[in-house]
Amino acid sequence: MEDLKKRKLEESNNGENISEEQLRSLLDPLAKTQLVDLLSKFGCQYPSIAEEIKSVASADPANRKLFVRGLAWNTTTETLCAAFVEHGEIEEGAVITDKTSGKSRGYGFITYKDIDSTRKALEAPSKLIDGRMAVCTLACEGVSTTSSSDQAQRKLYIGGLSPETTSEMLLLFFKKHGDIEEGSVAYDKDTNKSRGFGFITYKTVESTKKAIDDPQKMLGGRSITVKLADNPKNKVVQAQVGIVPVHMAGYAESAKPHPHPNPNVGYTYPGVIPYHHQPPPAAPPLPYSIPPQMSYTQYTPRKESLGPSAAPPMGLANYPYYFNK
Incomplete structure (x- = not known):
């Protein structure tokens, strides 16, 4: 029977053994759930694989350590260990206390020597200790978001x-x-x-x-x-709102001048900027431009009506340049 299994395995591999690197390249892209299913399947079929998995898991104390919450204030390390010793031999156990007051903080830890004892304790996670219902979880897993x-x-x-x-x-x-x-x-x-x-x-x-x-x-x-x-975790915490600059539609944020919509008006106005950054107000520009010189039609008085010694009209005495002598 063993020879038949060996022959079928060799036929499936075309007579070639798969190296460890090749196996790793096949296992590396697999998801954790796929790996767990695969190892569980072969662990049930081959006891040697199951023992190897158990040995690797037990080597890490984190896989044998329980976090116990909801303890009474008067629960001590002795009473905590006494409540969990029924599942197996305890390697280490302690109630966490405040460093200043020395009083219990309401939780503790239990580490078993055998991983099977940890598994048994997790099968009944709720336990009545000193009149209070406490709960234990695997310390390395913590509390997931879904359970919270x-x-x-x-x-x-x-x-x-x-x-x-x-x-x-x-x-x-x-x-x-x-x-x-x-x-x-x-x-x-x-x-x-x-x-x-x-x-x-x-x-x-x-x-x-x-x-x-x-x-x-x-x-x-x-x-x-x-x-x-x-539940404080479900409460909405409102963040402090700072000063947010208000942006007016159609205006740029810079202080560059913008041309007036009327092309006949020869001036520009400054861009809109936040109020607390605006400079002191300046005198507004004139709505028109002044040419450097104004020209007038030369006035020539009629001598027949005014006479040779007639004076220029009222109001034009200061402009003798424009009159004939």
Whole structure:
């Protein structure tokens, strides 16, 4: 049987073995999804390939590291590790605290020794720790844009809670509408007392709609408010508007002179420029041009009417050049 498979393989290759460079040239243009499908297919058929894939993936600690968010303020590294040790041996675990105050920042990390333990933990990502529903994801993947957008439609704000209402009571009340991904009562960091509200994130949008439409909204002897939580990522941030120069249609932005539309008028006017850049106003040009000299028809008085000693007419005494002596 093995000889038959070998012979068929040699016939398909025309008796020539494919080099590693040739295989790389064939695999390089393939998309990630195609490569994953290809390796998954051959990994299921050949256990040796599956072991090689597992060995390569386990060699990188990033593939064995979980990011855990939604932790209670009183959750310590010990309680965090105790909640995840059921899936396998933990190589490293820690709750991240503030450097100044030393208090928890509400999230932490878990790194398993075996990648199979990481896979088991991700099969049930939601986990109740210290009365609060926390969520774990693969640390190297982070949170995708799609899941963030979908989360805005699955996250509820619960207001009007009684000070005696705990996170366990909140989760138990809303569990009837569907599986909860994470949720808790909001507690003050300093006093660890309830702030009178909380959040619930369902795994599906349908469960969120059921919780909103449910007319029975009484918890802890109080009427509570249930609505979609405000997501800061979805809020529109208005940018500051600066001064924008106004451009008038039909005019250039430069200060070059433009000819007057009437060709008979011998002057030009300046181009339109922004108001705050305009120079001080200058005296407007004359709407006509003055020739250097004006000519008149020479006046010759009639001697028979004025006589030889007649004086020039009134108003022309200053212009003797134009009269006959």
